[in-house]
Amino acid sequence: MGKRALERRLSAVSDFADPQVELEQYPTPADLAAHLVHLADVHHDIAGKTIFDLGTGTGMLALGAATRDPERVLGIDRDASAIEQAGENEHRVAPETPVEWVVGDVPRAPFCISKTSSSAPSRTVLMNPPFGAQTGNEHADRAFLETTAAIADVSYSIHNEGSMSFVEAFAEDAGGEVTHAFRAELPLSRQFAFQRRQKKVLDAEVFRIEW
Known part of the structure; x- marks a missing residue:
């Protein structure tokens, strides 16, 4: 299935029914999700691989990967209602691999996985984390990257414009390396x-x- 076909398939994913501004719940567009997954x-x-969609919202990136x-x-x-909606979206998209939906706070890493576990499949994180633009939610993207660095072998993440120097410095400090970067648009x-x-x-x- 090509990128365009995946985009059409992901267009069935519904947005947040009741978005919460404090969680910066903005949807990931189907075309960007399809491009990132491709x-x-x-x-x-x-x-x-084992795939993590951190801050999955209504499931766009997880379903694309599946x-x-x-x-x-x-x-x-962390939003149980969003996870419930993601489960409904799974029925619409009907991916070949089932998705395990977890209610949990990503910065607190609600799973027991370590990169030192050599017998497990390698791990990839796909995420559109909160940008940390709302008062009280500053540096939210840093917290998501900290969890990612602890569990992932490779990650793909969407950040606010102007994040290049921050992301590169964070990755270097955590023993990682930015290998690709490109601009994107989020129509909201x-x-x-x-x-x-x-x-x-x-x-x-x-x-x-x-990483």
Whole structure:
């Protein structure tokens, strides 16, 4: 299945029914998700691997990865209602590999996995973490990267525009390396009262990191 076909398949994923601004619950567009999953697949980072979608929301990245023959897929989010919606989206997308949905706080790493476990399949993180743009949620993306560095062999993550120096420095300090980076656009429809426009395009950056 090509990237365009995957994008069409992921278009069945519904957005947040009741998004929470404090959690920065903005949907990942199907076209960007398909591109990210396709890139990971081309680099042999999905098939036969354990995949984590940290802050999965309604499941877009986890469901995309689950169509690419992974060993296992886990979608983790602290919002139980979003996880319930992700499960409903799984029925719509019907991926070949079932997804394990977990309610948990990503910065607290709600799973027992270590990179020192040599017998387990290698681990890939796909994530669109909160950017840390909301008051009280500052540096949220750093917390997600800290969890990623502890469990992943490779990761793909979406960040706010201008994050290159921060992500590169973080990866280097954690013994990792940014191998790919590219710009992306996040078209956001009006979800919250403070948003003045019906639609806004947010500039973002995507990074592949080997840990």
